[in-house]
Amino acid sequence: MELRTRPWVLLSSLFVLLIVAGFLLFPLDSDQSSQEYASKQTATFKATRHNIWAELTESEAAEVNDFIFEEFAHLNLTKHPKSARDNSVFIVETLKPNKTDAVAYLYDDGPSPPERWAKAAIAQNLEDGPYMVYYMIGPLPITKDSTILPLYYPFNSGRNNVPNPIQDFAAIQDFALVMAEDVSDITQELLGATANREKPDDPHGLLAFPRGSRIETGGFVLWMQFYRPGMSSGARTLLPQGIYAKVNATSSDIDEWSVGEFYYNGVVYANAQEFRSAVNGPDFERTPPNLDGSWTDTEDFDSHPPGRELPPPVSVQPYGPRYKLDHKERFVSWFGFEFYITTAQATGVSLYDIRFKGERVMYELGLQEAMAHYAGDDPMQGGLEFMDSFFGMGKNAFELVPGYDCPAYADYLDVEWHQAYSTHHTPNSICVFEYTADYLLSRHTAQYSVTASRNTFLTVRSVSTVGNYDYTIDYIFYLDGSLEVKVRASGFIFGAFYAANNTKSEDEYGHRIHDALSSSMHDHVINFKADMDVAGSRNDLVRLAIQPMTKSYEWDQPEQKKRNTMHLVEHPVTEEAGLDWPKNSGEFFLVYSSDEKNAWGERKGYRITSGTGMGSTPHLTILNSTTLGDSARWAEHDIWVLKHKDTEPRSADPLNYFSPHDPIINFAEMADHESLEHGAPDTDYDGDLVIYFNVGAHHVPHSGDIPNTLMHTSASSVMFVPHNFNDRDPSRESVQGVRLQLKGHKSGGFAGELAEPNGDLRSRMDKRSKEGKTKARYFGATYDKSIKLPLEAFEPNMEGYVSKEHDVTDLSYNGSAAGVWHREEAFGG
Numbered sequence: 001m002e003l004r005t006r007p008w009v010l011l012s013s014l015f016v017l018l019i020v021a022g023f024l025l026f027p028l029d030s031d032q033s034s035q036e037y038a039s040k041q042t043a044t045f046k047a048t049r050h051n052i053w054a055e056l057t058e059s060e061a062a063e064v065n066d067f068i069f070e071e072f073a074h075l076n077l078t079k080h081p082k083s084a085r086d087n088s089v090f091i092v093e094t095l096k097p098n099k100t101d102a103v104a105y106l107y108d109d110g111p112s113p114p115e116r117w118a119k120a121a122i123a124q125n126l127e128d129g130p131y132m133v134y135y136m137i138g139p140l141p142i143t144k145d146s147t148i149l150p151l152y153y154p155f156n157s158g159r160n161n162v163p164n165p166i167q168d169f170a171a172i173q174d175f176a177l178v179m180a181e182d183v184s185d186i187t188q189e190l191l192g193a194t195a196n197r198e199k200p201d202d203p204h205g206l207l208a209f210p211r212g213s214r215i216e217t218g219g220f221v222l223w224m225q226f227y228r229p230g231m232s233s234g235a236r237t238l239l240p241q242g243i244y245a246k247v248n249a250t251s252s253d254i255d256e257w258s259v260g261e262f263y264y265n266g267v268v269y270a271n272a273q274e275f276r277s278a279v280n281g282p283d284f285e286r287t288p289p290n291l292d293g294s295w296t297d298t299e300d301f302d303s304h305p306p307g308r309e310l311p312p313p314v315s316v317q318p319y320g321p322r323y324k325l326d327h328k329e330r331f332v333s334w335f336g337f338e339f340y341i342t343t344a345q346a347t348g349v350s351l352y353d354i355r356f357k358g359e360r361v362m363y364e365l366g367l368q369e370a371m372a373h374y375a376g377d378d379p380m381q382g383g384l385e386f387m388d389s390f391f392g393m394g395k396n397a398f399e400l401v402p403g404y405d406c407p408a409y410a411d412y413l414d415v416e417w418h419q420a421y422s423t424h425h426t427p428n429s430i431c432v433f434e435y436t437a438d439y440l441l442s443r444h445t446a447q448y449s450v451t452a453s454r455n456t457f458l459t460v461r462s463v464s465t466v467g468n469y470d471y472t473i474d475y476i477f478y479l480d481g482s483l484e485v486k487v488r489a490s491g492f493i494f495g496a497f498y499a500a501n502n503t504k505s506e507d508e509y510g511h512r513i514h515d516a517l518s519s520s521m522h523d524h525v526i527n528f529k530a531d532m533d534v535a536g537s538r539n540d541l542v543r544l545a546i547q548p549m550t551k552s553y554e555w556d557q558p559e560q561k562k563r564n565t566m567h568l569v570e571h572p573v574t575e576e577a578g579l580d581w582p583k584n585s586g587e588f589f590l591v592y593s594s595d596e597k598n599a600w601g602e603r604k605g606y607r608i609t610s611g612t613g614m615g616s617t618p619h620l621t622i623l624n625s626t627t628l629g630d631s632a633r634w635a636e637h638d639i640w641v642l643k644h645k646d647t648e649p650r651s652a653d654p655l656n657y658f659s660p661h662d663p664i665i666n667f668a669e670m671a672d673h674e675s676l677e678h679g680a681p682d683t684d685y686d687g688d689l690v691i692y693f694n695v696g697a698h699h700v701p702h703s704g705d706i707p708n709t710l711m712h713t714s715a716s717s718v719m720f721v722p723h724n725f726n727d728r729d730p731s732r733e734s735v736q737g738v739r740l741q742l743k744g745h746k747s748g749g750f751a752g753e754l755a756e757p758n759g760d761l762r763s764r765m766d767k768r769s770k771e772g773k774t775k776a777r778y779f780g781a782t783y784d785k786s787i788k789l790p791l792e793a794f795e796p797n798m799e800g801y802v803s804k805e806h807d808v809t810d811l812s813y814n815g816s817a818a819g820v821w822h823r824e825e826a827f828g829g
């Protein structure tokens with residue numbers, strides 16, 4: 001995605017950043033289209049309760065904004081701030097109700113919904129400068145009883161604010177431009193290009209982007225690197241230019257900032273003049289430039305290998321959806337699963353009150369933070385790290401491409417969010433659809449019969465595009481009660497400049513993937529919260545180890561004195577802890593109900609396991625990251641178990657990015673080894689557990705990541721799998737499939753033990769079928785009527801595709817969680 005830049009914007013970001021319909025099928029031979037069928041379903045299907053987590057409506061947001069304006073008149077709030085020195089309301093959104101209040105409404109009969117409150121982040125100048133300050137506003141709707149309170153309780157720092165280190169965004173942009181112009185003779189000499197003040201995105205010009213690094217002593221040190229802006233595909237993160245400038249930004253007054261050292265081809269120069277002298281000297285060692293070209297194009301429109309003349313197979317949904325969707329309450333019901341969908345600006349989609357066949361499974365499931373942490377021996381990659389909630393995984397969940405992001409038949413949901421006094425409407429940014437896998441859920445061949453059950457699942461999908469990466473985030477539900485959280489990444493990598501004539505350490509941090517580009521290793525660690533309530537909120541986490549042992553059995557005597565074998569050993573997890581996936585998958589992490597058992601006397605449980613994708617889901621390789629400080633301690637282990645507390649609703653906050661060494665939420669202080677013991681008379685803990693877990697990848701991009709990283713191999717997931725939760729496989733009652741009775745009524749024996757020595761299964765099936773003796777008995781409905789499908793069922797017509805509302809967020813610092821300056825006002829655009 002190309003950034004939206006202004007002509008005068010050289011620096012598209014401070015922190016970098018970036019760069020980084022469902023029409024349905026019409027059975028034409030039927031009076032009732034599936035769309036009509038679906039809309040009738042929708043019209044009649046109602047959630048039993050309100051979606052108490054729903055995002056503020058536009059009118060609620062306006063009401064909250066007006067209320068703050070009146071109540072906080074002393075702050076001189078402006079609707080069009082020109083810099084961080086102006087006070088303004090940045091965002092308003094729903095303050096999700098405390099679980100303690102919500103569960104009474106959800107699970108007890110009678111109580112009314114919990115009070116509805118809003119949360120606001122106000123850009124506010126305190127005594128020592130600009131801050132982002134959190135408040136809570138409510139109850140809603142606004143009445144004379146409503147109030148505004150500082151919002152402290154979700155933040156274990158004890159603060160409700162974070163200093164905003166950037167005082168004047170426009171001035172920083174200008175600072176970068178002046179720096180670039182001061183060395184234009186050098187960039188012309190080495191790169192054949194200069195910054196273009198009149199046209200910063202000139203593909204033949206240069207941009208300079210900084211990597212902000214909050215240092216422990218306060219203030220910033222910025223390293224800026226030159227980039228080419230990219231041509232047709234805007235591949236600027238593939239176009240680092242290998243000239244870096246250090247900016248001393250420790251003062252909050254930009255007038256006191258200065259450009260210091262330069263870095264090129266492994267050499268540090270004390271200042272621009274020393275760099276210039278070296279460039280003009282006889283012994284200067286150049287390195288080849290990193291030029292744009294067709295190698296960064298994301299598409300090849302011209303190649304025609306055999307087969308490309310035909311489009312590929314697609315999935316269709318001939319008779320309409322089988323899930324029920326209450327659009328208003330964002331409530332979904334599908335074969336025993338029920339849940340509510342909501343969104344937040346920072347974190348995107350969350351699901352609440354997930355039940356399976358009427359029993360509670362999870363109270364909450366949702367993204368907390370998406371981090372990418374790089375390593376390298378240059379000043380940019382060496383300290384580069386992104387936490388994408390800062391830019392907004394929800395705000396940047398753009399419209400989905402129908403028929404591509406989701407099947408043509410998917411249902412879509414719109415998202416609204418409220419920032420700087422306006423409501424942004426992103427249409428079709430969440431899709432819901434059923435899909436049938438290309439492999440079966442179960443099959444069994446017996447001597448006289450074969451049975452096959454389709455694996456049909458339900459997916460809730462969104463795609464968050466933050467800078468250079470597109471993250472596809474799926475919540476997947478299976479007929480047996482399993483849930484999966486899966487993230488796939490695509491887009492341009494954030495590459496490093498490869499000094500091709502330098503013999504030192506480039507290959508230590510990645511592979512050379514073009515003339516002067518290194519693939520730049522990095523870890524993606526993406527944190528989710530799963531507030532598990534397995535058959536109720538009282539739960540226990542146990543590690544069920546599969547262990548080798550040597551044992552003597554009485555029945556083995558006297559022939560076998562000792563037998564080498566294995567067994568199960570249960571290790572209860574008795575305090576808050578971070579766990580890593582065990583070696584050889586040698587342990588099951590099980591969340592058991594403390595109270596509820598199945599028919600066999602076994603505790604009802606769900607297993608948490610690294611799911612499908614490329615290898616086990618990772619945690620951060622870097623130990624005690626210098627860049628991250630205390631801002632993302634959740635990245636240090638694979639899964640975490642914590643006590644549920646209303647005062648710890650999230651593992652992270654977007655503003656952690658601003659103060660990594662003193663974050664507003666420090667996860668390490670949440671996961672602080674408190675006892676999980678419950679049930680004894682002297683404990684007051686109720687046994688309600690929260691799990692945090694990570695997905696992601698150790699990403700070592702290779703030549704195949706050019707132009708874009710591919711989703712099928714950048715995928716990872718965590719699954720929650722019923723473990724004695726039911727008395728037997730619950731998918732039997734809902735699955736669709738067929739049993740073929742091959743011979744008579746019997747079904748005993750194994751397929752290999754053939755009664756007819758010469759007949760293999762297939763030939764017998766064929767023979768019986770010809771003789772009309774094979775009986776096919778279906779479970780679940782069958783396709784019993786052929787229909788004509790319109791072309792749109794295969795390929796939505798997107799000629800002239802326009803979204804009036806499509807709002808590509810500015811991913812610069814200005815579009816981040818702390819960017820509060822009104823662009824038009826500030827820059828006259």
Ligand SMILES: [Cu+2]
Pocket residue numbers: 489493522524699709
């Ligand atoms: Cu990556």
